Amino acid sequence: MATSVIPTTMKAVVFDESGGQVSVKEHPVPTIADNEILVKTVAISQNPSEWKHIDWKLGKPGSILGLDYSGIVVKAGKDVSSGPKVGDHVAGVAHSGAYPDKGAFAEYVKADPELVWIVPENTFSHEQAAAYGTVFWTAVQALYNPKHLGLVEPPKKVAKPEWILIYGGSTACGLSAIQLAHLSGYKVVTTASSRNHELLKSLGADVAVDYHEHDLVAKIKQATGDAIKYGADMIADDETKKVTVQAIGPSGGKVVGLNPLQSEESGRNDVTCSNTMLNSVYGYAYSIGSTQLPAVPQDKAHMAAFLKKLPQLVRDGAIKPKLPIKLWEGGLEAVQDGLQYMREGRVSAEKIVYRV
Incomplete structure (x- = not known):
């Protein structure tokens, strides 16, 4: 069930045919499986991994860049019977630079419902929730x-x-x-x-x-x-x-x-x-460049169990949105500028976040 009409295309930061450069393009909205959810992105956060994927040519052609996102669930597969539901504010970590339908720097992100956390009302803003992604x-x-x-x-x-x-x-x-x-x-x-x-x-x-x-x-x-x-x-x-x-x-x-x-x-x-290696939490085999790494089910199980505890820790005030945030204006079109700022070593004690 969806809260609104979901388009067939979206804007996303996508790797070109060589895998060595990215640009904002019209890109297909991800199609979700029966055990997945679709999230309308509200905020994204950047990490060193993104500029390294570009500079080291680690991105696969046609894949979406970006790890951290926060947004609203707009669709859930028929087998998603517990956890996040349509209308929930969720945040998570996508698989960057590897698949045409999994990166976070896009208007829509598909996700494994076990690998998002439901953000309690009146606690974290979307910008704050996006900041508590990969690094956290x-x-x-x-x-x-x-x-x-x-x-x-x-x-x-x-x-x-x-x-x-x-x-x-x-x-x-x-x-x-x-x-x-x-x-x-x-x-x-x-x-x-x-x-x-x-x-x-x-x-x-x-x-x-x-x-x-x-x-x-x-x-x-x-x-x-x-x-x-x-x-x-x-x-x-x-x-x-x-x-x-x-x-x-x-x-x-x-x-x-x-x-x-x-x-x-x-x-x-x-x-x-x-x-x-945070990629191990996805629960499937993955690669770093030419190095192939196996699935690690226990890593996914450990992270999924912690994410289930996280909403209550936030409600109790045990975990507060204390990471300093630098809101970078311009949305997806400004990501290249923000990555250059980080590439130059100018980021210290803060997280760069964009509104999508």
């Missing part, structure tokens, strides 16, 4: 999935507070991870430029250290009594991984990163490393 879901996967850090999930709290280092706290993923780790009762130390320290503390960081410090590991150890058990590297290059591993206390622990192509060797017998 990635933080959930990194912190709570048992194969990564396996922390205690909200609404539960850890029985005895333990230290976690979140390297790169002013990244959007870092901002989300700080909020979540604090909510779960952990003590949070994070790294970022000094100008962002007050923001990070307002989100729940107990200690913030400037990453420019020449003796950074020593400063982190001193601030935490050398008791860090968990590390989340939200920058995920070789140097930030090295610092995160070195900061783990003498009793050892776990480190998670965001680069699935990075080695999982830690260089320490008492520290295990893993890397997240």
Whole structure:
């Protein structure tokens, strides 16, 4: 059942025949299966993944760019008997740059009803809900999935507070991870430029250290009594991984990163490393460039279970729309400009969001 007439075509940011450039085109509105929903997009949010898909020519010709969206359900397949229904405000993460009917930078998005969350009324705006997409879901996967850090999930709290280092706290993923780790009762130390320290503390960081410090590991150890058990590297290059591993206390622990192509060797017998890849939550096999990766049903099940809890956490005020937002005017036509702004490294401690 639909609330209004659904057109056959829509505007979308689509990869060209080479897969190396994108433009706004008239594109078919996705056709949903019996177990899918169709969402009329209201807001979208951008991530580094989008400009990297363009620059690294990872997009498939004819596919739609974009991960994060918020909108209104306008159609549900006949087998969707529970969860979101027509008229609900939902937000989710689409599969960007891989399919002609799945990206988020479009006027309509089709979705798996298990992989959206229903946004309670009078809580998050569409812009705020779109901002809590990839970065928030990635933080959930990194912190709570048992194969990564396996922390205690909200609404539960850890029985005895333990230290976690979140390297790169002013990244959007870092901002989300700080909020979540604090909510779960952990003590949070994070790294970022000094100008962002007050923001990070307002989100729940107990200690913030400037990453420019020449003796950074020593400063982190001193601030935490050398008791860090968990590390989340939200920058995920070789140097930030090295610092995160070195900061783990003498009793050892776990480190998670965001680069699935990075080695999982830690260089320490008492520290295990893993890397997240949010695409694994879709529940089907996928590829990164020429690398083929299998379906991971348990990753989808874990994320779907968390998303079911999310509306109540929002209603209770446990999770609030605290991520700073930069509303970029111009809608889909302005996406290229916003991506260039991010490509130039000008985004810090904020999420760029567009109205569609």
